[in-house]
Amino acid sequence: MARSTVNASSDNAMESSVNRTQRGQRALSSPAPALGKPLMNAEQQKSILAIALYAAFVDGAKHDREREEIRRIADSLAAEAGAPDLARLYQDVLLKRVTLQTAAAALGEPGLRQLAYEMAVCVCDADGRQSDIEQRFLDELKSRLKLDAEEAAAFEGEAEGVVALSEAAAPEVAAAVSVAAPGPVVAQPNVAEAQLDKSILNYALLNGALELLPQSWASMAIIPLQIRMVYAVGKAHGVDLDQGHIKEFIAAAGVGLTSQYLEQFGRKLLGGLLGKAAGKTFGKVGKAATGMAFSFATTYALGQLAKRYYAGGRVMSTAVLRDSFQNLLGPAKQMQAQYLPQIQQRAATLDMGSVMSMVRGG
Template sequence: MTTEEIETIIALATLAAIADGLQDDAEQGRVVEAARSLGLLAPETIIAQAMSGALSIHALAARLHSDEAKRLAHDTATAVCHANGWINPSEGKFLHDLADALQLDTAATDHVIADINRAVGDHPARAATPSLGVPVVNDASSEVVAPAPFDDHILDQAMLTAALELLPDRLANLGILPLQLRLVHHIGQRHGQQLDTKQVTDLVATFGLGAAAQVLEKVVRRAFGGMASGLLGGLLGGSAGMASGAAVTFASTYALGHAADRYYAQERSLSSADLKTLFTRFRADAVTMFPRVEARIGALARGRSLDSLLRTLTR
């Protein structure tokens, strides 16, 4: 994988980020920051060209020659388009046009997305989420108090999203945000709130989850970690990177669930600042808790595919 190919993939991901028709200087800045964190020293030019419309899908696709680079470009663009939990028609058209330009068969990617949609419903925020029945943390040597039944449910979902990070499926983490959105929707329902999709996604966005640049960095780190770590510098690769991702995802989902629970319990009266304070506090709790549930998360993921893990939602 050459530097030019990586820059091309970042440029295509930038086009994916603005395929919904939204683009601004702040979004461009976030994508530049993500690209720099991947080791690209001067990504501003190609990202600015992509956002200005100076680079087309076909022009960029022509720069990619290996099957691996083409597949990674489409996978990364797919993940960025799913940064809000699902894709809209304009993003769907973008991905279709990109697949045509790259001359790719996207059946495998389509299958992954179908697995996620089947598990969480056609729309990530539509259905209630049953408990996985995963044992909760109750370590007598710690200060963790045995949680109430709904706390069990939040813990279950945090463990499930973390387990997705450990699967070998390259796009398994596409399921994380839909499951987080679904969790928030279920929590709102529990408190008698009638929520639409925008309300759910706005709350999740308050905590900085789901941004296109964040998804871009996460997916490319995962994909490049094992094959281009020398080129990209200090990337986490292989199982170490996946384990680190599982810890972050566990903490984020756990904090999201508990902050949302407090938010809806108080009739949505908390300010954004209060919500962020809650999220930070619960995330710190989750970081402390993670070592005590890490083995259980590993057991959830071990020997499973994305489809089989998601099927635990409906058993």
């Protein structure tokens, strides 16, 4: 895609999102429930996550590693107090014991149907442009959910803009770089460690803040920002990266793009951020437990891993990359408790325009 097309698409999406933000999250809060009444129950949560899982598996091309990552996420979310049995739901979706039709039929409120569709779009967009089979799936889903055409079209424009930004976050083609394959250790430029660490922390704070927002576009912006961060780390060490390499690097670390979305959505749903009373929480930052800021830890650990990998001449094997990421993830999860007040403060000031500017590097 030409850069002018990317900018036009993302600018249109930004304008669309600003209009929707001014309307005040109508898709999630209309019709408004009585004050204090949860927006969704456990059965509705399960239906929304079942639809997201269908979106994850629809193209039939997911690597076994990605399936295993999604299964792990289902297990971890199912272990949370009061959550539906998502490990069983994972199996039910794969074995077609829960159908797309029954999952859609369980969502009576227009806001819940719109939310389910938005999550499915996000999952389909996780690894780039939608395939033909993903587009057919979304068309079928839109029909089954009986969506408001204006709301659906508005979100589709936003999603297109964020995907375009993912493509703009790093060049499509750069110098050939192999992930997790031994290569020559070359002399690196003088990299200011403190400045790079500060940049990685800023990306982590921003992505943690995005996860606390109820808007679906917020979760969609996390991966483009991770791509830009890894690109910047490589550039600081004299390595030109492209999108394909960066996505491969993230996957080699054991962080699937699709599974990241599912984890973010699962924690939002089960953490109650999307189930607060209308008029009190929608459009504002929910009161989230430290465990919800999953993307802070993931982003920080990815940034530190990229710093080690490119500073060391790209000689880590896939196994070493994955082990190193897990070793970095533990301390990063502890850090997120320390930085939670800053994450919440950052979330209170975010809008789509500023986020898109950051993805562009502005």
